[in-house]
Structures are given as C-alpha cells and as structure tokens.
Amino acid sequence: MTLATVLPVLWFGVIGFGVLMYVLLDGFVLGIGILAPFAEDEHQLDHMMNTAAPIWDGNETWLVLGGAGLLAAFPKAYALLLSTLYLPVLLMLVALIFRGVAFEFRFKATRAKPAWGAAFALGSMFTAFAQGVILGALVEGMPLNGGKYLHGTFGWFSPFSMLTGIALVFGYALLGSTWLILKTEQRMQLIARTLTRPLVLVVVAFMGLVSAWLPFLDSRIMARWFEGGHFWWLAPVPLLALANAFALWRAAMREGRDAAPFILTLSFFVLGFVGLVLGIWPNIIPPTMSIWDAASAPSSQLFLGVGIVFLLPAILGYTYWSYRVFSGKVASDSGYH
Amino acid sequence: MDALLLSRIQFGFVISFHILFPAFTIGLASWLAFVEWRWLRTRDDLWRDVYFFWLKIFAVSFGMGVVSGIVMSFQFGTNWAVLSERAGNILGPLLSYEVLTAFFLEATFLGVMLFGWKRVSDGLHFFATCMVALGTLISTFWIISANSWMQTPQGYTLVNGIFEPASWWAIVFNPSFPYRLAHMVLAAFITTCFVVGGASAWYLRRGVHVEAATRMLKLAVAFAAITVPLQIAVGDAHGLEVGKYQPTKLAAIEGHWRDEGAGDGMPLVLFGVPDQLQERNAYEVAVPRLGSVILTHSWNGSVRPLTAVPASERPPVAPVFYAFRVMVGLGVLMLVLSFASLWAWRRGTLGHSRWVLRGWNWMIPSGFVALLSGWYVNEIGRQPYVVYGLLRTSDAVSPNITAAAVWSSLIVYAVVYAIIFGSGIWYILKLFRVGPVRQPPKDTQGGEKTPARPLSMPDEHVDTHADGTQGARA
Numbered sequence: 001m002t003l004a005t006v007l008p009v010l011w012f013g014v015i016g017f018g019v020l021m022y023v024l025l026d027g028f029v030l031g032i033g034i035l036a037p038f039a040e041d042e043h044q045l046d047h048m049m050n051t052a053a054p055i056w057d058g059n060e061t062w063l064v065l066g067g068a069g070l071l072a073a074f075p076k077a078y079a080l081l082l083s084t085l086y087l088p089v090l091l092m093l094v095a096l097i098f099r100g101v102a103f104e105f106r107f108k109a110t111r112a113k114p115a116w117g118a119a120f121a122l123g124s125m126f127t128a129f130a131q132g133v134i135l136g137a138l139v140e141g142m143p144l145n146g147g148k149y150l151h152g153t154f155g156w157f158s159p160f161s162m163l164t165g166i167a168l169v170f171g172y173a174l175l176g177s178t179w180l181i182l183k184t185e186q187r188m189q190l191i192a193r194t195l196t197r198p199l200v201l202v203v204v205a206f207m208g209l210v211s212a213w214l215p216f217l218d219s220r221i222m223a224r225w226f227e228g229g230h231f232w233w234l235a236p237v238p239l240l241a242l243a244n245a246f247a248l249w250r251a252a253m254r255e256g257r258d259a260a261p262f263i264l265t266l267s268f269f270v271l272g273f274v275g276l277v278l279g280i281w282p283n284i285i286p287p288t289m290s291i292w293d294a295a296s297a298p299s300s301q302l303f304l305g306v307g308i309v310f311l312l313p314a315i316l317g318y319t320y321w322s323y324r325v326f327s328g329k330v331a332s333d334s335g336y337h
Numbered sequence: 338m339d340a341l342l343l344s345r346i347q348f349g350f351v352i353s354f355h356i357l358f359p360a361f362t363i364g365l366a367s368w369l370a371f372v373e374w375r376w377l378r379t380r381d382d383l384w385r386d387v388y389f390f391w392l393k394i395f396a397v398s399f400g401m402g403v404v405s406g407i408v409m410s411f412q413f414g415t416n417w418a419v420l421s422e423r424a425g426n427i428l429g430p431l432l433s434y435e436v437l438t439a440f441f442l443e444a445t446f447l448g449v450m451l452f453g454w455k456r457v458s459d460g461l462h463f464f465a466t467c468m469v470a471l472g473t474l475i476s477t478f479w480i481i482s483a484n485s486w487m488q489t490p491q492g493y494t495l496v497n498g499i500f501e502p503a504s505w506w507a508i509v510f511n512p513s514f515p516y517r518l519a520h521m522v523l524a525a526f527i528t529t530c531f532v533v534g535g536a537s538a539w540y541l542r543r544g545v546h547v548e549a550a551t552r553m554l555k556l557a558v559a560f561a562a563i564t565v566p567l568q569i570a571v572g573d574a575h576g577l578e579v580g581k582y583q584p585t586k587l588a589a590i591e592g593h594w595r596d597e598g599a600g601d602g603m604p605l606v607l608f609g610v611p612d613q614l615q616e617r618n619a620y621e622v623a624v625p626r627l628g629s630v631i632l633t634h635s636w637n638g639s640v641r642p643l644t645a646v647p648a649s650e651r652p653p654v655a656p657v658f659y660a661f662r663v664m665v666g667l668g669v670l671m672l673v674l675s676f677a678s679l680w681a682w683r684r685g686t687l688g689h690s691r692w693v694l695r696g697w698n699w700m701i702p703s704g705f706v707a708l709l710s711g712w713y714v715n716e717i718g719r720q721p722y723v724v725y726g727l728l729r730t731s732d733a734v735s736p737n738i739t740a741a742a743v744w745s746s747l748i749v750y751a752v753v754y755a756i757i758f759g760s761g762i763w764y765i766l767k768l769f770r771v772g773p774v775r776q777p778p779k780d781t782q783g784g785e786k787t788p789a790r791p792l793s794m795p796d797e798h799v800d801t802h803a804d805g806t807q808g809a810r811a
Contacts, residue, residue, distance in 0.1 A: 054448035057403060061436065061444045067410045068433040075425025082414025082421075083735035089415055090746045093408050094753050100404040101757055104397050108764045149737050296426045297501040304430040311437040315445075322445045325456050 022062035031176020033124020092130035099123030132168030136161030358402030364529025390773035435479035443472035528704025535701030
C-alpha cells in the first residue's frame, strides 16, 4: 500500500462528498426555481425565493469545489469530462448565471420583475437538466482509444442521457417542494405538500427506469451488481431506497412534522447516490479511466488533502451556523419590511 | 478561425468581464468593514446609512462576480484540457485552496451580511462583514499565486510533459507573486476608492446627500493620496521583476526592438506605432536614456531587446505597448487628481471646487480601465506561452473541441453577458441615483421572522427616488 494507491481512494471519497453536498444543497434551491411556475403570484415567488436567499450562494460553492477539486486530484478526468461535454457544460453554466443573478436582480427590478422570475425558473430547470445529462453521459461512459475520446461534439446525446436529464429536474423539484414544506406555512406550505406526493411517484418511477436501463449500457457500470455474489451485500441499498420512498410518501401530507419530508428526501438522494457511486467505482470515468489512471501526483493530493482535513470541518461548522441563524419558518411578508 | 483562436478570444472575453467585479468587490468589502466599524464605534447613523447604501451595490456586484466566476472554474477544462492535464497537478490545488479558504467564507458570511442584520448582534454582523472582506483578500492571494506561477514557474519537475510539484513553498511563493499580489490588491482598492470618491463628487455637484458625500470624498482623497504613489512604486518594482524573469515582455512594453550603441543607454519610447513585421516603431517619440534610468535605475543600462529572440518567441507587441501606456497614463491622472484634491482640501474648497469634483466624477471608470489594461499587459505580454517558457498556448487547447462548438459558446457568452452585465450595471446605476438614504432603526424593521433584506425592499424600488432626496422610506 503506497501513497499512490491510497490517496486516490480518499480523494474519490472527498470529490464524491463534495458532489453529494452540491446535489443536496443546491438541489433544493434549484428545486424552488423548478417549482416557481406553481407560485400563484409574484408575492408568493418572493416568499419561495426568500427561503433560500441567504444561503444559496454557499450551496452553489460546492459545485466550484467539485470542479476545482477534480482538477487538483484527477486532472485527466477533469480535462476529459469537461471538454467532451462541452455543450451540456455550457448550458449548465449559462443557466446557472441566469438563476444566480435572478436572486439579486428580481428584487431590484420593477417592470422587469416577471422577466427575472422567468430567468430564475428557466435557469433552474436547465441547470438541473444539463446536470442530469452530464451525469447520464458519465454513466454511459466515454470510450477512449490511446487517451483520445472516440465520439464527437454530440457524443453525450442519447436517449439515456435525455432520460437522466429529465429525471434530475423532477428529483430537484422534490427536494424543493419538501424544503418549502419545512420553511413555509399555510397556503404556501399546502401548495408544496400537494406537489410532493406526485413528485415522489414520478421520481421513484424515473429511478426504477434508470436502474433497469443501467445493465444494458455499454459501460456496464452496474455489471458488478450482478457478478460474483455482489448482489447480496449490495441489495440493501435499493431496498432501503424503496422503504425510504414509502416513508416519504406517508410523511408528505402529515401535519405537524414539517421537517420529515425534507429529511427523507435527503436520505433518498443519499441512497441513490451511494448506489450510483458503487456502480462507477473504481472508475472515475467509465468504462476504462480508473481513479488511479486519472490521479494527480501524490504530492498534489497530499498537499490539498492536509488542507481538506482542517478546512472541511470548519466550512461545515460555519455553514451549519448560518443555517441556524436563518432557521425557522420564513414569513410570507419577508423582504417587505 | 480555428478552435484555438476562438478559445483564446473566449477566455479573454469571459475573464475580462469577470475581473471587473472581483476587482471592485475586493475594495468594497474592506470599505464596508471600515464603515461598519466606524458606525459601531461612533453610533453615528450616517455611517449606517452609508453602509447600507454600499452594501446594496456590493450585493449586485458580488452576485455578478460569483456567476461569471463559475464560468472561469470550468473554462480550463472545457477549452484548455491540455493545460489542465499538464499543469493540473499545480494549478488544481491552488484553485482548490481558493475555494476552501475563501469562496465558502465569502458566500456563507455574505448571507449573514445581507440578511442577518436583525438576526445577529451588531458585533457578530460586523464580524460577518470582516469575514467577507478577509475572504476576498484570501481569494486574491491564491488566484494571483496561480497566475504568477504560470508567469514565473518554479518548484516543479517535468515528468512525461506533466508538471509535478517538487516544492509547494517555491510554487506558491514564486518570484513574481509578491509584486503581482501587491499590485493587484492596491489596484482593487484604488478602483473602489475612485468609485466611492467619484460617486460622492457627483452628489456634491448636484447638492444631494451632502453630509455623507463630503465625508466619503475626504476619505477617498486621503486614501488615494497614499495608495496611488505607493502603487506607482510597487509598479516600478514589478517592472524590474518582469525585466529579470520575462525580459521579452518588458521589451514589448517598452517597444524596444534592438540595442542602442554601447554606452548610449536606452531611450524611453513615449509613443509610437509598433510594427511587428518590420521590427520597429513608426512615428516614435522617445526620450534618450530615460529608459535606462527607469528600467535599470542606471544611466547606461539596457534590457534585452525583442530581436534577441526569434519572432516566434515574441508576443504581439502593439496591444502590450498601448495597454501599458493607458495604464500608466491613468495612474498619472490619478496622482494629479489626488494631489490637486489634497491642495483643495487644505484650502477648504474641496466640497465645492468645480474642477476637482468634475475630475473625480470623470475618473469613476479610471480604476477599471487601468486594471484591465494592466492585465492585458500581463497576459498578452506572456504570449506565446501559457506556462512561461514551457508550455505554448497553442499546445494547451482541448484537442477534442471543434471550431463550431467554440463559435456557438462564444456567441452565447457574448449575448448572455451583454444581457446580464448590462442589466447589472443598470441596477447599480439606479442604486447610485437613490444614494445613501436614511435607514430606520433596527427595532422598527419588520417582524420577528423577517430576514431584513436591506437590498430588496419594494418601498425602496431604486427608480422611485431619482431626485436622491432623503427620507425615501414611506
């Protein structure tokens, strides 16, 4: 066991953690945007946005950490992934721009207010879709020959990646609706509750469809699930996910326990993510680029790893503190005083 | 045009837009920390009004910096895959440290700064402001370190064409880093200073917000009178460093094509039209020996001329040459204005001297233009290399992107940035028109659960009080 063997494994964990944090935290903010069309008026959209306004920027930063961390720890994967997925990444970035500035501009605008509301909704939707497409393309795999990518500019375009794109839009919407149950009351909360049950059904259906499709992909990333008896010790993951979805379904309409649906959605996402990561491991880009192929020099991974050990707990600490500062229900008239 | 040239245009475009906002917010964050500190110490409500006024402008600028910055963090992978693969070992950890030590700090405490006014104590709110200001400076530290390493690389070993770190100390504290860091931080502070002073002068010329504007203008004048001369000194030292490590860049800055005769010293080319093919300057206006004095601090010294290296090793001279003169010219104007303002202050005419106020007003964009010019000198001057002397820009571009794909992204970025930054600047201008209006005391601002959003209160819709009168809150 040398540093060059162990460090990439640890870094796979760190990058995975960063991406998961991003998916969970920006997921619910993007979900609010995806659900924006269900706001009955501008006032209600103000309310929805105000539940996330103080924290969205920190949530989005996990994406930047994912990008920079990938460059630091797995530069070959960073280079290959982003240059082959040029157009979906472009779509994601542009959509993120509109979503992000909408938080500032919409509250500054008078006549243009509905336009920035639309920018918020469409920006969130296309960000989610592009991220789903990127995920789908990654799972499908990037065939290489002598380090060169075999497919062209549209190599990522496939029925499967379109499916994962749409699936993630609904997935984030579910995070958004349960967040709103947690953070709002009365009319707004009722809207969120009413949306949650159908979303649970749709998301479970998409997850089943994607899972059923995986064994048939060329990348065979789920092959391990059915080989050499792995199935039995991996089986708890999908079973737990199903149980989790059932509990979420029941919690969605139950009055009084407003945090439960959101927490159950978070754990549902964690289980789906774990299942996916177990399938991809030990590749970072299926079907052939392993974490050791893509890893940077041990001195790079070590230098940053030392910082991570101290800084990540600090970041999680003050992030937790800021959520505490803004905890509790957000009143519907917030931002109006 | 091929994917390489288009990628270069795109990178230049997105980073030029991006840098304007961090440059402004680096200075603004420290300014806000100063203003809030004064309010805490004096409890003079005028300071609080000034704080909230700049806080709104800060929020919009910071937002635009964030969204254009995310584009930057993926740009290396999408368009410069070979650079990422070869230098990722070194640049990746530096950029990741920027995220870990600065971006999270800024983003999290910005939320408290903007929305936590009534949820945390005054002291804690001030702490949040300080953390944001600290975050902007830490961010500058890492990104300038990464850029400087690409300008003056050291502390690495080359293994199969890949830069592997050998000494992180040598990498982070590479030779050009201290100069560039000092130059950039001062540039950001000066940029903000001229916006603060310029806006104040504008209010004074119109006779609105007089008390706040006078206070801010005096601070701007004092700050400029100290930092502008300091910046000129730092720039001079930076120039000497460039002469040592990147002599070809310095020769391009000076339009210095070939050596003079022995003992003649080097002239200072004030103006000319550099001609890359003919290897000379047309219409040259030069002062004998002044180049030697400035660049080598001696009477006979000289720097290595452009023709000492093959044409394929030279940067495009004209843009470097012109951009440098724009930067220095603006620096001189800033110096003149700050000393003239000091003089007016001494004579007690600062608040109503027409020419001084007009000067500050006109100089509002000066910091931004000077800063961009300086970066053009830095970045065009290092061509044809992206890692100086080691990796050519033409070898760093992604191999698997097509010209059509980069055309489409370039057009998309141009359109989107025009909309976003056009709107953003429009909203900032509207905030300037409203000016620092009176804020209500803390305990009358809304209900218990309200996240006190100082920047989005509908009764302060920024176009409703264009006359800048006080008491805007209904």
